[in-house]
Amino acid sequence: MSTEEITKKANELSLEKTALTSAEELAVKHPLNSKWTLWYTKPPVDKSESWSDLLRPVITFDTVEEFWAIYNSIPKASELPVKSDYHLFKEGIKPEWEDELNSKGGKWSFQFKKPDDINDLWTRSLLSVIGETIEEDDSDEVNGIVLNIRKGFIRIGLWTRTCDENTLLPIGEKLKKVLKLTDDMKLEFASHQASNIRGSKPLLTV
Amino acid sequence: MMVRYTEEELLKYKDAGSLPQGADLSGFVKMVEDVKVALAAVCENDENHFPNGRRRSSANHHRPIFRKNKHKEFLPRPDADGWITTAKTKKSFGSAEGEVSRDVFRESVKDSFVKAKPNNKNIGSSKPADPRDVIADKNTVTFNAFDALVDDEDDNEEGDEE
Numbered sequence: 001m002s003t004e005e006i007t008k009k010a011n012e013l014s015l016e017k018t019a020l021t022s023a024e025e026l027a028v029k030h031p032l033n034s035k036w037t038l039w040y041t042k043p044p045v046d047k048s049e050s051w052s053d054l055l056r057p058v059i060t061f062d063t064v065e066e067f068w069a070i071y072n073s074i075p076k077a078s079e080l081p082v083k084s085d086y087h088l089f090k091e092g093i094k095p096e097w098e099d100e101l102n103s104k105g106g107k108w109s110f111q112f113k114k115p116d117d118i119n120d121l122w123t124r125s126l127l128s129v130i131g132e133t134i135e136e137d138d139s140d141e142v143n144g145i146v147l148n149i150r151k152g153f154i155r156i157g158l159w160t161r162t163c164d165e166n167t168l169l170p171i172g173e174k175l176k177k178v179l180k181l182t183d184d185m186k187l188e189f190a191s192h193q194a195s196n197i198r199g200s201k202p203l204l205t206v
Numbered sequence: 207m208m209v210r211y212t213e214e215e216l217l218k219y220k221d222a223g224s225l226p227q228g229a230d231l232s233g234f235v236k237m238v239e240d241v242k243v244a245l246a247a248v249c250e251n252d253e254n255h256f257p258n259g260r261r262r263s264s265a266n267h268h269r270p271i272f273r274k275n276k277h278k279e280f281l282p283r284p285d286a287d288g289w290i291t292t293a294k295t296k297k298s299f300g301s302a303e304g305e306v307s308r309d310v311f312r313e314s315v316k317d318s319f320v321k322a323k324p325n326n327k328n329i330g331s332s333k334p335a336d337p338r339d340v341i342a343d344k345n346t347v348t349f350n351a352f353d354a355l356v357d358d359e360d361d362n363e364e365g366d367e368e
Contacts (some may be wrong), residue, residue, distance in 0.1 A: 012314055021339050028221065029207060029224075030211070032209065032211075033208050033210065040238075042241055043241055043245060045241060045244045045245060045248070050254070057223075058231070059226065059229055059231065059234075060226070061226050064211065064216055064219045064225065065219055065222055065224050066224065066225060066226050067216075067222050067223070068219055068220050068221070068222065068223030069223030069224050069225040069226075070223075070225065070229075070231065071223070072220075072223055073225070073231045073235065074234065074235060074238075075235065076230060076236050079238075080238065081238070081241050081242045081245050084238075084241075091291065100335070124213060127211075127213045127216045127217070130211075130216070131211035131215070131216050132208065132209075132210050132211075133211070133212055133213070133214060138208050167366070186358040187294055187300075188260065
């Protein structure tokens with residue numbers, strides 16, 4: 001398949017409606033506190049592709065059962081090609097700095113050098129976000145979580161709404177446990193505005 | 207009230223999933239697979255072109271130009287004990303030590319003041335840099351051979367006609 005055909009298919013990607021409703025659909029589902037949208041950044045296979053062409057919403061869900069059905073259907077973190085990203089964000093928030101709800105915030109992130117258990121770490125991250133146990137209070141601070149697959153490393157970043165230290169520190173401590181980081185492995189928080197500045201130091205570290 | 211689920215609670219439903227109504231992820235899964243195949247093909251293509259992982263240095267039929275360092279640094283050779291002694295370069299008037307040198311220098315040139323006249327010969331402007339040159343550059347009356355040929359008598363004749 002040529003690169004043009006792949007690009008065309010990616011552009012045509014959308015949720016296909018069917019008239020059928022499965023039997024499970026009728027069963028009781030466990031609602032999540034928020035509605036979430038999974039986004040995917042496709043690696044560029046053609047130089048003409050822009051960022052907006054590559055970043056696409058995949059699916060939106062709001063129950064535990066729907067989450068697992070999606071999780072079991074899509075490629076695992078370890079199966080994604082290099083330069084791919086998974087983004088899981090609350091519905092209505094685009095996984096971009098420019099989004100109004102992201103622009104004043106930042107992200108807690110950690111870069112792994114090709115961990116063997118990336119599928120486990122990414123799953124734990126997703127569960128802490130959709131289960132909303134990453135936040136101890138009702139501050140509604142977390143906007144989403146991102147997985148970057150790169151040639152030499154894999155990065156997980158938790159995007160927040162603000163840069164408020166008091167709210168962010170407990171979230172950072174919790175994420176550190178979720179990612180199974182040891183004391184000598186530092187999780188860093190940088191505001192999106194500072195991320196534009198080369199060589200800028202992290203705002204917070206846990 | 208906020209609904210929360212722990213990791214353990216969520217894991218209990220791992221195998222009881224059902225997709226949102228009308229959702230079909232087969233297109234997405236196929237697209238990811240196609241991207242993987244396309245990227246693998248690109249990598250393979252690159253490897254065929256550059257089997258050693260890099261472009262041939264003489265791919266364009268001429269040798270690459272490797273620029274040599276213009277300023278080659280010569281380090282002193284280590285002594286018998288393996289130590290190297292390097293001399294600290296003196297900075298021009300940069301420190302307190304430099305201030306002494308600066309004062310000595312100023313004192314030495316104090317009495318040897320040289321008055322220099324600016325030379326504006328090659329400057330584009332016709333205005334003299336030194337005002338005294340205005341006098342030197344002033345137009346002077348010079349001998350004109352044609353004026354000398356005119357006879358005094360002609361002047362007189364003209365005067366008579368009037």
